[in-house]
Amino acid sequence: MADINTDVLIIGGGVAGSAAAFAFSKKGYEVLLLEKSEKPQDTARGDHLQPAVCEILGKWNVLDHFFKSGAKKRAGSLWFDEDANFLMDANVSKLDIPEPYFMFMNHEDISNVFVSAANKNESFSFMCPIVSCAHIETNDDESLFEIKSKDGTITTAATKMIMIADGVASNMGRYFNFERTSFRYERALAVLFSDEYEADEFNNLRTYLTDRGIVTMIPRAKGGCKIGLTIDRDEIKSWKKMSSKDYQKFIGKLVPAYKDLKMYSAGIYPPSMIIAENWAKDNIVLIGDACHGLHPGRSQGMNTTIKCVDHLLGLIPPKDLFKKENVIKTLEQYQKEMKSNINELLEANHSMGLSMDNFDHQSKVDEIEKFKLLEQDKEAGHTYRMKSAGYGVF
Ligand SMILES: Cc1cc2nc3c(=O)[nH]c(=O)nc-3n(C[C@H](O)[C@H](O)[C@H](O)COP(=O)(O)OP(=O)(O)OC[C@H]3O[C@@H](n4cnc5c(N)ncnc54)[C@H](O)[C@@H]3O)c2cc1C
Missing domain, CATH: 3.30.9.10 (D-Amino Acid Oxidase, subunit A, domain 2)
Incomplete structure (x- = not known):
């Protein structure tokens, strides 16, 4: 018998893992989020969430929590030549969309907001800092892990679904033999x-x-x-x-x-582009940079992740049918839908990365x-x- 029985075990508490932990626990699934680092996330990384993502956060009932925690609104981008001559106002405030603004917040605060909002959900647990999280076995019903905390405590956790959100290096993805292709800009x-x-x-x-x-x-x-x-x-x-x-x-x-x-x-x-060949297998799914590490020039990493988590949330079986066999079927469907859905975005992001590499006077x-x-x-x-x-x- 494991010390903790959960529906979803999430490995990695960056924006991807903490967003998923909030969204799944808000919907009533038992979630255990594991994070190995006590340090704040790197403040220079992503800070900019698109209107379409703000719409999702509104649907998840967490958008207000962001604003109460210091997030701000931005109308859009202004484009100039190098002599500051105006070229274009790419303002979104007049678009007919539910949240006509970009939301921005320092990177390290974004995951903190998700975690503090998730803390209000009874079905959420958070272990941080952990030293290691070792997979023991996966049987017909669940997967078993042994988690070592910094104070030396060992906890066993049984889960029906595993979410790997451990960032671009993704050692857990490697452990579970997810193959990835990469391109170095x-x-x-x-x-x-x-x-x-x-x-x-x-x-x-x-x-x-x-x-x-x-x-x-x-x-x-x-x-x-x-x-x-x-x-x-x-x-x-x-x-x-x-x-x-x-x-x-x-x-x-x-x-x-x-x-x-x-x-x-x-x-x-x-920057590198790293794309996993498979986004899911058995009861395991990759999310965030562990799944698709993108060139940061188009501000797509967190935005794409939150869209992916929302899509997965819409497919996942209800709580009473949340069994490993149903999770496997759902993840197969998620992979089928998302990989094709997201190809256009990945290609556009990649061609922007290439054009940044080759940028010249012309x-x-x-x-x-x-x-x-x-x-x-x-x-x-x-x-x-x-x-x-x-x-x-x-
Ligand atoms: C300069 C820059 C600007 C960017 N701007 C934007 C932007 O404006 N908008 C946008 O959408 N994206 C932007 N991005 C991309 C965005 O920051 C990333 O896509 C996103 O932060 C990735 O989040 P993640 O949770 O997948 O990974 P990470 O942030 O890398 O988080 C992974 C977490 O897992 C933990 N971890 C690792 N291994 C383990 C383990 N074994 N057990 C437990 N925990 C573990 C790590 O400590 C870490 O906290 C930018 C990136 C850069 C570099």
Whole structure:
């Protein structure tokens, strides 16, 4: 007899695992969430949730909890050339959708909000920090795990469904022999912070098209901004040695409007695309970066995950039929539907990653033309805004 009997065991408490833990426990399923780290999640990562995802969070009854916890609204993105000449306003506030705004919040706070909301659900349990989580066996009814906590306590847990949400390295995915294909992009994403930046009244994200690629100023929920740009992999070493003044000079050369903005490094992310061949097998499902690690340039990682969790939630058998054999059938169906649904999004994300790798002067000229046309052409502009809001593509 196991110490804990649960419907769903979730390994990894990043945004993917904590969102799934909230959504499943809110629906009444027993959920045990395991997280190995006590440290906050990396604050420079994803902070931007699309309107379509806000609609899902509204349906899950957790959207208000985000705003009460400090999340903010952004109307959209403004596009400029490097001399700050206006090209396009990709504002979503006039779209006929339930939540016509992007929601943003510092990355480490997003999983905390999901966990604190899940804590209100009786069927939710959280173990953090754990040292290890070892699979013992899977029989006809359930899978058995042995969990070691930091204080040395050993707990056994029996579960009908296993969700692997342990991020892009996914050691658990490897353990369960999930095969993955990967693609390594040439350019890395460099992220800087500035505490001085002041956002406009709509908290718009500002993107500048330069010869080196895009430079993006992203207002942060607690003030200041995050600055994103791509650098060549062979520049990483020297980039790491640069001082705050050097970064300021570098950005000021690309976009002179920011030559006086003080900034400092927040991290470097050499992006890869990692896609699992199978998203589910037996009673196990991969979610989040463990399943599809995407190029971060289009802000799709968390957004895609929350859409996936919502889809899975809609397919899962009701509590009284939540047995391992039914879980297996549901996961087969989930994989069939999602893999095809999401292909377009994955392909679009990949081709954007490739174009960021190959960005040059001509790409800048072409992109400037594209955004000018999008600003003028009402229908094309509307389609662009709907897609950026997360509608029209899965
Ligand atoms: C610079 C940058 C900007 C981005 N911007 C956006 C954005 O605006 N919008 C967006 O949607 N996406 C964005 N993304 C992508 C997004 O941040 C990721 O897709 C998302 O955070 C992945 O979440 P995850 O939970 O799958 O993985 P992770 O965040 O990696 O979480 C995995 C968790 O599992 C834990 N873990 C690992 N192994 C174990 C184990 N054995 N037992 C227990 N726990 C374990 C880890 O400690 C970790 O907490 C961005 C990414 C970057 C790098």
